[in-house]
Structure formats: C-alpha cells, structure tokens
Amino acid sequence: MPFQDKTGSRRFVLASVGLLMAVAAIYAAYRLFTPPAPEIDVAYNTVSRDGFYQVMFETEAQPIPVHETHDWVVTITTPDGTPVNDASISIDGGMPAHGHGLPTEPQMAEALGDGQYRVEGMRFNMGGHWEIRIGISADPGLDEAVFNLDL
Amino acid sequence: MKAARRHVAIGALCGFLALSACDATALSEDEKAKIASLSIDALGPVPPAPGNRFADDPRAADFGRLLFFDEGLSESGTISCATCHIPDQQFQDGRPRGFGTDETDRRTMPLEGAAWNIWQFWDGRRDSLWAQALTPLEDLREHAGNRTAHVRYIAEAHADSYAEIFGALPDISGIPENASPVGGETERANWDAMTPTQKDGVNRVFANIGKAIAAFERTLIPTETRFDRFARAVAAGSEQTGDAAFSDLELEGLRLFIGKANCLECHNGPRFTDDHFHNTGVPPVAGLPEDLGRAAGIVAVQSDPFNCLGRYSDAMPDACDALRFMKRDATAMERAYKTPSLRGVAGRPPYMHAGQIATLEAVIDHYSSAPAAASGQSEIRGVVFTDRGRQALIAFLNTLDTTPVSDP
Ligand SMILES: [Cu+2]
Numbered sequence: 001m002p003f004q005d006k007t008g009s010r011r012f013v014l015a016s017v018g019l020l021m022a023v024a025a026i027y028a029a030y031r032l033f034t035p036p037a038p039e040i041d042v043a044y045n046t047v048s049r050d051g052f053y054q055v056m057f058e059t060e061a062q063p064i065p066v067h068e069t070h071d072w073v074v075t076i077t078t079p080d081g082t083p084v085n086d087a088s089i090s091i092d093g094g095m096p097a098h099g100h101g102l103p104t105e106p107q108m109a110e111a112l113g114d115g116q117y118r119v120e121g122m123r124f125n126m127g128g129h130w131e132i133r134i135g136i137s138a139d140p141g142l143d144e145a146v147f148n149l150d151l
Numbered sequence: 152m153k154a155a156r157r158h159v160a161i162g163a164l165c166g167f168l169a170l171s172a173c174d175a176t177a178l179s180e181d182e183k184a185k186i187a188s189l190s191i192d193a194l195g196p197v198p199p200a201p202g203n204r205f206a207d208d209p210r211a212a213d214f215g216r217l218l219f220f221d222e223g224l225s226e227s228g229t230i231s232c233a234t235c236h237i238p239d240q241q242f243q244d245g246r247p248r249g250f251g252t253d254e255t256d257r258r259t260m261p262l263e264g265a266a267w268n269i270w271q272f273w274d275g276r277r278d279s280l281w282a283q284a285l286t287p288l289e290d291l292r293e294h295a296g297n298r299t300a301h302v303r304y305i306a307e308a309h310a311d312s313y314a315e316i317f318g319a320l321p322d323i324s325g326i327p328e329n330a331s332p333v334g335g336e337t338e339r340a341n342w343d344a345m346t347p348t349q350k351d352g353v354n355r356v357f358a359n360i361g362k363a364i365a366a367f368e369r370t371l372i373p374t375e376t377r378f379d380r381f382a383r384a385v386a387a388g389s390e391q392t393g394d395a396a397f398s399d400l401e402l403e404g405l406r407l408f409i410g411k412a413n414c415l416e417c418h419n420g421p422r423f424t425d426d427h428f429h430n431t432g433v434p435p436v437a438g439l440p441e442d443l444g445r446a447a448g449i450v451a452v453q454s455d456p457f458n459c460l461g462r463y464s465d466a467m468p469d470a471c472d473a474l475r476f477m478k479r480d481a482t483a484m485e486r487a488y489k490t491p492s493l494r495g496v497a498g499r500p501p502y503m504h505a506g507q508i509a510t511l512e513a514v515i516d517h518y519s520s521a522p523a524a525a526s527g528q529s530e531i532r533g534v535v536f537t538d539r540g541r542q543a544l545i546a547f548l549n550t551l552d553t554t555p556v557s558d559p
Contacts, residue, residue: 066419066420067419067420067425069473069476098416099530100483100530101480101483102478103425103426103427103478104476104477105477106476107475120475120476121472121475125419125426126415126417126419126425127185127419128416
C-alpha cells in the first residue's frame with residue numbers, strides 16, 4: 001500500500017463525509033417525495049368488521065407456504081375473550097391487485113373446541129399480497145374478518 | 152411495513168457504501184430469494200401418489216416403460232404413447248396439435264416433471280398420472296383402442312409381467328373383443344351386455360395399465376439447466392463460472408421475468424408453474440370445436456370413474472386434496488388453461504394449448520399486446536417491452552434449456 005500523507009487522508013475523509021451527506025440528503029428527499037407504502041395490517045389477529053369477534057389464525061407451516069395445500073386453525077372469541085364455539089365459518093379471498101381469487105375452495109373441517117376451528121384446503125399459488133376473508137356466523141351475529149397477507 | 156423497512160435498509164446501505172455496492176448489476180436480497188425459488192434445488196422429491204399403490208414399485212415402473220412404448224396397445228398396432236411423447240424431444244412431438252390416427256385438438260405436453268402436477272392435461276380433466284394414461288388409450292384420434300381390447304392384449308402379450316405385479320388376471324374368456332363405456336356405438340352396446348363382474352374385472356386391469364405407466368412417468372424428472380447452475384452459484388454467494396455465468400442480456404431477462412414483466416405471477420416455483428389455470432387470452436384455433444378449457448375440465452374430472460375418489464383409486468377419500476378443495480367456479484375458469492412449465496421451453500415450439508403461437512418472439516408479443524379473450528376474462532395486463540427487453544426475456548428463457556454441463 002503506497003504511503004499517504006496526513007493531509008491527503010484528511011481530505012479523503014472530508015470528501016467521504018461530504019459524499020455521504022449528499023447521498024443521505026438525496027435519499028431523504030426521495031423518501032419525502034415518494035408516497036409512503038400503504039400501511040397494511042399483517043398481524044394474523046384482527047377484529048371483525050362489525051366488531052363482533054376477535055379472530056386469529058395459525059398455519060400448519062410457518063412461514064405461510066406458497067405451493068402447498070395446508071391447514072389453518074382459526075380461533076374466534078368475543079371482544080372480551082370468550083371463545084365462540086358454535087360458529088360456522090367460510091373462507092374466501094384473492095389477490096386484489098391481480099383480480100383473481102383463491103386457487104382452491106377451502107372448507108371448515110371441524111370445530112376443535114375453545115373457539116378453535118380447523119380449515120382445510122388453503123393454498124396460495126403465487127407470492128404477493130393476498131386478502132383472506134373469513135365469514136363467521138354464530139350467536140353474536142354475522143360478521144367478516146379480513147386478513148392481509150404478504151407472501 | 153416490511154417492504155418499507157427493507158427500503159430504508161437498502162437506502163442506508165447505499166448511503167454508507169456510496170457508489171460501489173449500489174451498481175445496477177448486484178442482485179437484491181429479494182431477487183436472490185426469487186431466483187432460489189425457481190431453482191431445481193427447490194424441487195422436492197416426487198410427491199406421493201395416494202391413488203396408486205404401485206407408484207413407487209420399480210417392477211411397475213419397468214412394466215410401465217414397456218407399455219409406454221408398446222404399439223400393441225392401439226387399434227392399428229402402430230401407435231404408442233411415444234408416438235406423440237417422443238423421448239428425445241422432451242417427450243413431446245413439436246406439432247401444433249398431437250397426431251395419432253388423426254389430429255387431436257390440443258398441443259402434446261412434455262412429460263418431464265409431470266409427476267409433480269396436481270392436474271393433468273391443459274384443462275386438468277384428470278387428477279393423476281394413472282387416470283390420465285387411460286384417456287389416450289381409448290381416444291379415437293390417439294391409440295383408438297378400447298377397454299376390453301387392451302385387457303385382452305395384456306392377457307395375450309404380458310400376462311406374466313402383469314401377474315407378478317398386480318396378481319392374477321381375471322377370467323376374460325367370455326368378454327367381447329371390443330367393448331367400452333366410452334367407445335363407439337358397437338363398443339358401448341357390447342359393454343352394456345357385460346355382467347357387472349366382467350366390467351369390474353376389465354376396469355381393474357385397465358386401471359392397472361395406467362398405474363404401471365404412471366410409475367414409469369414418475370421417473371421422468373426435470374433435468375438441470377444453465378439457469379439452475381447460475382441459481383446455485385447465486386445461492387452459494389460464489390462467482391458464476393463456466394456456463395453458470397449469465398451474460399448481461401440473460402441477467403436482464405431474468406430480472407424482467409421475476410420483476411416488471413410479472414411472469415412470476417403464474418410461472419413460479421422450480422417447475423415454473425403455479426399448478427393452476429389462467430385465461431391468458433390465447434385465441435381459439437379456427438375450425439376446431441369450442442374449447443372452454445378448465446371450465447369443462449372441472450366437470451370432466453368430477454365425473455371420471457378413475458379419479459382419486461373412484462373405486463379403482465387406492466387413496467382414502469381424505470387424501471384426495473385436489474378434488475376435495477377444487478375450485479368449482481366454472482365461469483371464472485372459462486378458457487383458462489394450466490400454466491405450462493417453462494423448463495426446456497425454447498426447444499419446443501410451437502406454443503400454447505393448441506399450438507397457436509409459433510415462436511417465443513410471438514409469445515412475448517402476446518404478453519405485450521394482451522388481447523382480450525374470445526370468452527371469459529384474460530388475466531394478462533399488457534407489459535410494454537423495449538426491443539432489448541424482448542431479446543433479454545428470450546435470452547433468459549433459453550437458459551432454461553436442458554443442455555449438459557459444458558466444460559468451463
Ligand atoms: Cu396473483
């Protein structure tokens with residue numbers, strides 16, 4: 001490595017700092033003037049549209065698999081946490097940006113008790129943003145929970 | 152949220168490392184993940200075939216290979232599966248539409264990797280390889296045979312091989328020479344005259360012919376391509392050498408494929424297919440009968456007596472996932488066809504379900520112009536390509552050809 005005198009390396013440091021600041025400023029401006037990415041709820045726990053139910057789901061495999069038919073376990077409680085055991089549920093969904101639905105017709109297979117229900121036949125045939133709608137019919141009323149998944 | 156965070160991270164990285172790490176040729180983590188998802192290394196073992204308990208029996212596979220090439224399984228004695236599925240042409244025939252005793256209405260499909268399919272045929276009207284194999288055997292324009300003739304031929308030419316795998320043949324002494332529930336008028340009348348026991352015995356042997364052929368087809372696995380060697384080097388973080396190195400044009404094409412061109416929406420996973428059906432606005436061929444694609448396939452697969460839920464299937468009903476959770480909405484599936492694998496695609500023109508498009512150039516034009524569907528709704532949103540972009544996509548598709556490893 002060739003010898004470098006102090007002033008040279010100092011100048012180099014100053015220039016680097018300057019460059020860094022410039023890049024940072026450009027990036028900040030870029031962030032300022034591009035619209036923020038839409039805030040999408042990716043938590044697998046949500047309140048149904050009309051507030052009747054707290055709905056959660058877990059998948060057989062993590063992360064949620066693409067290209068694999070798999071099961072979900074959906075847990076339904078009232079907002080105060082009481083398990084809802086008499087529900088019948090339906091699953092629908094699709095990719096809003098692509099204008100298509102699910103590649104399968106998933107079905108509720110069995111009630112497991114404790115507000116839990118096993119859903120079979122879930123399948124995603126591509127990565128990207130999916131919207132899953134779980135329709136719930138039980139004593140508190142008819143309602144729908146919507147989940148946004150980024151696969 | 153996730154995407155936004157990634158954005159910030161990349162921004163910060165570029166800020167700190169200034170110009171060097173941000174040159175346009177470095178692959179992002181997201182691109183690397185997508186490349187890995189397409190690599191042959193992401194392909195798991197051949198999935199189980201619950202409907203066929205002989206699927207992984209090597210004797211059945213040997214017998215199946217024999218039957219695949221056996222012209223005795225045809226009315227004229229001149230046609231076998233290999234007539235249309237030619238082994239050294241990726242098990243397809245290069246014609247716009249397959250030709251047996253006459254021209255069919257659809258393009259012959261390549262068979263390497265077919266064992267991974269959930270649905271068979273362009274419209275998915277069969278749910279297993281063994282059920283699929285029975286269809287051409289009785290199609291008038293393909294093998295043009297019929298059920299009892301095929302079973303009598305097995306008894307005459309292959310009784311020992313058959314018995315070794317499947318057990319003794321049933322008594323076929325009294326059955327008609329030509330009979331089938333799906334044949335011409337004479338064959339159907341002859342079939343109707345048979346006793347239930349005779350019919351069942353014939354159906355069982357017929358199903359076993361399919362099961363043996365399926366066991367053979369399960370050995371036809373996709374071969375490694377230049378793209379796979381490139382992807383392996385990317386995954387390992389090592390330099391791409393020899394033919395694993397992509398040219399600028401190939402890399403640009405790959406990036407388009409997994410990015411702006413949206414191809415990955417449907418051609419995804421290591422077989423470059425999502426195993427589903429899409430209307431992509433490919434026009435019908437003038438003069439052919441109306442073809443509704445998957446909309447008709449949905450009905451046909453449910454009524455197939457050899458499907459996973461049928462009595463000749465070895466599967467417990469619970470194991471028939473594909474049928475149980477099948478999307479039954481026929482209107483949404485009008486003129487939708489199964490996404491074909493793109494492995495080896497450059498080597499097998501013409502393209503699409505009835506050979507409508509002659510070249511890859513014209514395929515790219517199709518995705519660019521995105522014509523409206525003749526019926527149903529096309530899912531393709533036109534993509535504007537530059538001339539270089541077109542060339543790049545085609546260069547990339549060429550890297551999916553199955554060429555042997557070249558010496559560096
Ligand atoms: Cu999509």
